[in-house]
Amino acid sequence: MKLTSDDIHRLYKKLGPCGGMTPANTDRDVNLPGTRAIIAMLNKFLAILYPGCHATHPINCGNCRSYVEQMLKEVLDEMYDQVFRAYDHICRQERCAGCQECRTRAEEVVQTLMQELPQIRTMLQEDIQAAYEGDPAAHSTMEIVMSYPGLFAISVHRIAHLLHLHEVPLIPRVMSEHAHSKTGIDIHPGATIGAGFFIDHGTGVVIGETCNIGRHVKIYQGVTLGALSFDKDAKGRLIKGNKRHPDVEDDVVIYAGATILGGKTVIGKGAVIGGNVWLIHSVPAGSKVYNKQPSPEIRSENR
Secondary structure, eight states: OOOOHHHHHHHHHHHOGGGGSOOOSOSSSOOOOOHHHHHHHHHHHHHHHSTTTSSSSOOOGGGHHHHHHHHHHHHHHHHHHHHHHHHHHHHHHTTOOSOSHHHHHHHHHHHHHHHHHHHHHHHHHHHHHHHHHHOTTOOOHHHHHHHOHHHHHHHHHHHHHHHHHTTOOSHHHHHHHHHHHHHSOEEOTTOEEOSSOEESSOTTOEEOTTOEEOSSOEEOTTOEEEOSOOOBOTTSOBOOSOOOSOEEOTTOEEOTTOEEEOTTOEEOTTOEEOTTOEEOSOBOTTOEEOOOOOOOOOOOSOO
C-alpha cells in the first residue's frame, strides 16, 4: 500500500490540528517536561545512588569522585529545567503572565533534593539490608541492587515522593509509572514509606496515594493497599485528596494476594496478614490474620 501526501493530509484534517491534542513541547508555547527526559534523568539519579551498578560501563576508581560530581551537576541542572517546565505549565493554565515564582520553586526543589539525597541513600541502604535478610534466595546485597524489582521500585519511589511533597506536577507520576511498567509494582508517589521496606517478588503490588507504611515492613506479590470507596461532591464528582488508603505500622508482614482497603484501616505493629486475606477493618498490634484453612480432598487413582 502506497500512501500519498494527499492521503496523509486528509487523515491529519480528520484527526484535527496537531492530532486533536493541545500541542506540548513546542518552541512557541509551554515546553512540558518530556517523558524520555524524565526517565533519562531518573536513570542518572540511580547511577549516582548505586555507582557502577546502573551504568553502562565500569567506573574508573581513580575518577570515581569526579564521575559522581559530574553526574550530580548534570542531573541537578536537568532537574531544575524539568521541574521549572512542570510548574510553568500549571502556572500558565492559571493565566499567570511571566511571574518568577516557577523558577523560585524549581530552585527550592533542587536545593531540597541536594539536602535530602544523602538521607534517601541511607534509607535505601536499609531497604537493601531488609531484602537481604528477608529473602533466603538472596546471595548478596549486590544481587539485590542489580536485579530485584522491589528495590528498583522503592528507589524510584523515594525520589518521586520527595518531588510529590513539593507538589511538583507531572514528574513524580511519570517516574512512578515508569517503575510500574518495568516491575509490575504500582506505588503512588504520594504514599509515605519508612526505611527497611521490602517487596518480595513484587508483581501485582498496588500501594495507594494516601498509604502510610512504617519501618521494616515486608509485603509479597499481589498485595493491594487500596481504597474501599470514593467520596463524591454534590455534583457526583470524585473528591480528591481525602484519606482513602490504609496505614501499616512497623514490622508488619503481608503475604501474597492480601487485599487491605480503607482510609480508616490500620494494621497494628508486628501484625502478620496471611495470603489472600481480605481486610476492611483495623487489626491490633501483634495480630495474626489468616483465612480459615481449607480442607482439600485428595483422591488417589491407585486402588
